Amino acid sequence: MRTAFIEQLIEEAKVNDKVFLLVADLGFSVIEPFAELFPDRYLNVGIAEQNMAGIAAGLAMEGYCVYIYSIGNFPTLRCMEQIRYDICYHNLNVKIVAVGGGYAYGSLGPSHHATEEFGMLRTIPNMVICAPGDPREARLLTTFATKHNGPCYLRLGKAGEPLVHKSEITEPLLLGNILKVANGSECAVFSTGAMLKYVTDFVNDNKLDASVYSFPFIKPIDVQFLLPLFKKYKKIITIEEHQASGGFGSAILEYANEMLNDAQIEQIPFIKRIAIKDKFYSTSGSQQYLRNLAGLTLDVADFNV
Amino acid sequence: MLQSNMISSEDFAKQIRIQVLEMVHKANASHVGGALSMADILAVLYDGVLNIDPLDVKNEQRDRFLLSKGHACTGLYAALALKNFFPLKDLEQYAADGSKYLSHTSHMVPGVEISAGSLGHALPVAVGVALAGKRKNATWKVICLVSDGELNEGSNWEAILFSPQQKLDNLILIVDYNKIQSLGFVKDVIDLEPFKSKFESFNWDVFEIDGHNHTQINDALLKCNQKNNKPKVIIANTVKGKGVDFMENQILWHYRAPNADQLKTAIQNLNN
Structure with a gap:
């Protein structure tokens, strides 16, 4: 990157x-x-x-x-x-x-x-x-x-991350844009940052019927794009390499709550947040090792609607 | 171009002080001592040294003045109002509900380059402005006024260490060395001495003056125009609360606002 x-x-x-x-x-x-x-x-x-x-x-x-x-x-x-x-x-x-x-x-x-x-x-x-x-x-x-x-x-991540988007994205990114990476029906994963490769591989490898969205923006997120997603999916999994407190998943919850308050949605979909649970990790390890240790991993059962 | 008043810069300084006292009295605000200590420096700067047009405050060719000791903003607001950057009557809005005249310097006020309230911020920004001036071969200069206590902040020393490396001879730092900070005398909290040699060892040109002597302030600022690849610092020895005998050198007047009787006495003091 x-x-x-x-x-x-x-x-x-x-x-x-x-x-x-x-x-x-x-x-x-x-x-x-x-x-x-x-x-x-x-x-x-x-x-x-x-x-x-x-x-x-x-x-x-x-x-x-x-x-x-x-x-x-x-x-x-x-x-x-x-x-x-x-x-x-x-x-x-x-x-x-x-x-x-x-x-x-x-x-x-x-x-x-x-x-x-x-x-x-x-x-x-x-x-x-x-x-x-x-x-x-x-x-x-x-x-x-x-x-x-x-x-x-x-x-940014560091160097050598693989490409996830298979071809060049021809449209310029606008403030708050969300990018759809995989298409499913009732469940969606909202990923931000360098977790994206892991998420798309997991969904593909397990042949899951789930959509994957990449969020290049954590603040702001364009509600024009976000609102239909809250209406469409029964279950949303957010994933980020960050503490649960105040991070990307928190932002998604806050947007959902605002939309509920403003009567833009009738109910908030089930949202599971995958993020670091208020902990430091003093253990030496690779990025993947520490992600596993911190529980930044998906489970097929997470996708049951 | 800022025009010199018909009055002397000393009288201008007195007018600044009177406005400062009126403001802090009306608002029951703190920080009168540090505003009075820098009044003479502001008077000289705004009496013809700074190339700033009150009618064109964003002119590209202007000199940039950044006040870092934002808690003493009454002094700056008074100087700007007296030089017609905005109506003098506006000063009555100082620290009032709904007012843009915050009790820490606000860049929403015409003629103010930067908001400042958290100490140790404006000097690194001034360094960035000076760096921009160098990269653009500009002729304008950057002046940053800091307090002595503020030099406890490490961010200032990052900037002081950095500036000679980039040969920022368009940067003038003025230290309002009034010897008192929030909870005590500077020498008892974190002594800055040997102060002059500290700056010299950081490769700055140093001018140490009486910060209440207008001729010395003027002369030092003139000397700062020298293009010798070195940033300039003026250590201005001042008295906290200068001009009002019962406020001078008193920590109390870092906090207290004068009541009506004290205001009257203070102004009489200045007029004598």
């Missing part, structure tokens, strides 16, 4: 001379092509994320479309107040990119497990939150983020 991101960012920067990339001394063997092509719009600010977020705000005030790039929790949790107050309160054109979403850096330990940032960022007004399901979505979201005039968070 990070390769798809940087390649697309270079394409964006070729046609938009406002694109500026700041890195906090991370991005070895990723960001070099951008730095070489656009030295006037690139800077390594050093290992200082609060300063990076502030500098990004200042550059954005002067008209730049600023990307800040680091890994894990460093460009988000480490500088959360700068994101809230400097970037989001002033509604500035800053894009925050974190590589290593979820347990992507599994064996590096909880310092590098990015599993709480959706919840923190979701509460901040003006913030758009994106998590691509595969490299194709990462490209589309990079284009989206560059065109969107305001704060945006992009949670």
Whole structure:
């Protein structure tokens, strides 16, 4: 995903001379092509994320479309107040990119497990939150983020994720879009971020009659697309590589509750949330190992309607 | 272009102080001491140093002034109102219900570049603005005013460490060194001394002045125009509560608002 991101960012920067990339001394063997092509719009600010977020705000005030790039929790949790107050309160054109979403850096330990940032960022007004399901979505979201005039968070996996979308998605992604990946009848899986490959494989391997939707946007989600899904499916499974509290599944529940309150739906479908259950994991392990440990797995029985 | 008043910058500073006192009295607000300590710096800045047009506050060629010690915003609001960025009468709305004149600096107010209330935020942003100026070969400058206590915040030191690396000689940092922070004297909480040599060792050009002497403030700001690849810092030695004898050097006046009698006495104090 990070390769798809940087390649697309270079394409964006070729046609938009406002694109500026700041890195906090991370991005070895990723960001070099951008730095070489656009030295006037690139800077390594050093290992200082609060300063990076502030500098990004200042550059954005002067008209730049600023990307800040680091890994894990460093460009988000480490500088959360700068994101809230400097970037989001002033509604500035800053894009925050974190590589290593979820347990992507599994064996590096909880310092590098990015599993709480959706919840923190979701509460901040003006913030758009994106998590691509595969490299194709990462490209589309990079284009989206560059065109969107305001704060945006992009949670990437790492390198080498397989393509899930079999062919190029020809339509540009619009704010809040949902992508249908597999077609079933009564049950649907709502997946966000890098869980998508696991979900589609599980549904295919078990020949399940279930729809799969990828949610490149966690905030906002376009209710025009979401509402028919609540009406269509009796059972919805949400899955994410994030704490259950405040994450993607929570957002889905909140939307459903709002729609019920607004009488847009008569009842809320059965919703099962698969997310991390309020725990840190101190065990070393690969991404898949930790996902299994945290219970981020599907069961065929989940699909019984 | 900001026009110099017919009055002296010293009289302008006095007018700022009077407006500050009126505002905090009416709103029963805190932070009068830190607004009074920086009044002379603001008076010099807005009396011809800053290239800012009250009728064109977003002009690309303007100098950018970012106040980081947002709790002392009464001083900035007063200076802007007295320089016709908005009607002086608006100051009566300070901290009132439904007002845009928040009691921490608000960028909704004409002439204010950035909202500031959480300490240690505006300097990194000012650094970003200065970096943009460098990348665009702009001629305007960026001035950021911070408090001394605020320099406890690590984010400032990230920015201070960073700025010489990028040769940001278009950046001027002013420290309102009034020696008092929220719960005590700066030297007793986290001593900043040796202050001047700290900045020098970070590769900044340092000018230490009396922050109430308008000639010294003016001279230091002039010296800051030098293009030598180094960011500039003015350590302005000031007195918290300056100009009102019973407020000077008193921690109490970080919090307390003057009552009607105290307001009257304070203004008499300033007029003498």
